[in-house]
Amino acid sequence: MATAPPLVDGTTVFSAESYFATQPPPTSLQLDVENVSGFIKRHAASGRNVVLVTSGGTTVPLELNVVRFLDNFSAGTRGATSAEYFLKSGYAVIFMHRQFSLQPFSRHYSHSTNPFLDFLEIEPPTSSATASAGAQIRIQPESHAELLSVLSAYKDVHAQGLLHTLTFVTVNDYLWLLRAISQEMGVLGRRGMYYLAAAVSDFFLPRQKMSEHKIQSGKGSLHIEMDQVPKVLKPMVEEWAREGYIVSFKLETDLNLLIPKARQALERYGHQVVIGNDLHHRKYRVVLGKKGGAEYTETWIETSPTAHTEIEEEIIRELMWRHQKWIEKGVVKS
């Protein structure tokens, strides 16, 4: 039997409050917030629903001059795909993603699996040695229809100003951005949704414990001890985004833990939906856990691995409907 790296007690326990009081904000925070604020106000004024989609993994640097870091597995597929379906459904999207992770639209043309250079042709065929001003680049006929569809949607979204993109790298960048954007989104009231698909580290190395330079090898093994990242869903629900519709994700590799963990998260933080997925079936099967009053309900969404549909289309359809009910409930109450 493999044994887990031991978990030990005894290090500092950070609350959200003590975290932000002791860890420095990213240098770009103020500028990022100014930019996103304009985007939010414009859509709040027009009565459009706005969703914050977080996507990709966060890093935990081990050194101030960072060479090594802990990371969480995520290419950003769930977030990038979901953002596209939110846009198709009329939402304005704040896409807050890990630098270099997948993005809506361009995700269809990953440099590794579907490189765009492969569907470009030179006409007349030419070699680099004889490349002349007369040669023209054209799209391979068999790739034209799909690219036209992706490109048209991309151009529409940008022409209408419906997509605002921000990037993070470290878990510290992520936490500061999440808090600031949630607070800015307050003006949206119930029209704001939070779709927290990023794979956020549970552990971090406080600034005060970081090594300035690259950790030197050659002196034996590496020993790292990390503190827990504070759970920010609680302050999100209670302070940062009181009226928002908050959807969190739970990824597990052990299917037996998925349902109890998802349920536990809802009970602990009091937000609206937890989407549970297991690592090996996350593209075809998720479970939506929802708590209404004392009642807990689960909805399974499944697609066939051989079908051409993307499960995110189903997830977003279900969430839009629930979000709409949430908005209407707020209107009736007030």
Place this chain on the structure above:
Amino acid sequence: MATAPPLVDGTTVFSAESYFATQPPPTSLQLDVENVSGFIKRHAASGRNVVLVTSGGTTVPLELNVVRFLDNFSAGTRGATSAEYFLKSGYAVIFMHRQFSLQPFSRHYSHSTNPFLDFLEIEPPTSSATASAGAQIRIQPESHAELLSVLSAYKDVHAQGLLHTLTFVTVNDYLWLLRAISQEMGVLGRRGMYYLAAAVSDFFLPRQKMSEHKIQSGKGSLHIEMDQVPKVLKPMVEEWAREGYIVSFKLETDLNLLIPKARQALERYGHQVVIGNDLHHRKYRVVLGKKGGAEYTETWIETSPTAHTEIEEEIIRELMWRHQKWIEKGVVKS
């Protein structure tokens, strides 16, 4: 003062031999080796020089069903750029890179900094709602010349079969691939060059110590203890690639450590060149350390941050010249 995470002694010390005897090979190894073997033999027969370029960072998974991993900072810029200049100089290139890191040619069109969707136009302009079969995609006139140049070089290289690409993710994938490819390259004799630009982890978690499932948070801090990755330059020089021209890289953040570390590596492993670079100036300044007999020489290569040249062009020009002398020396000797 920040303090470094402590380094402790006392865990297993792996030699290259005990590493490969205890850590399992990646499942794709055999197929990867068969494919690269054909590429090498073809170019060996035609008398062309072949370089193995390694690029990007390696991961160290903390779990068998991997959610978390340690990583080394690297977008793969050095390796991808260098590979392009080796190709321009007539080398056949085996490009062994971290999955999703930058690649030659497509590196010019990163989805984040220069997205290719931005230089495509729809003609006549259309919205997705009215997209018709008649609309055509064309390249923005102002982007045409550069894309034509990149695309022509890309098509030439592929038409001539000069580039062979393999991917790795973990440090274990990397080590097994490096050994196997080095051994296959033996048929090239002195015509084989090894340009080891990948950022390889110094530490790893042996399979036998890995947790099967995602490490659970909520039980305190995270404690990780890792063993040292064996130094493989020594067996490369002495066994795997005896006649090869081997270039290794040394990245430091502390400039004071750079020269002594580079020199120490050459003395310890007995290969041909160490390229030293510091994290913050690596795009504009490197130092080539070389040992000939008892003599150690250093050559600094610098470019201006404002110039339009890439430093890799200078590095590869210098190395080609030295490699050529190395080849000739072998011919004279035998």
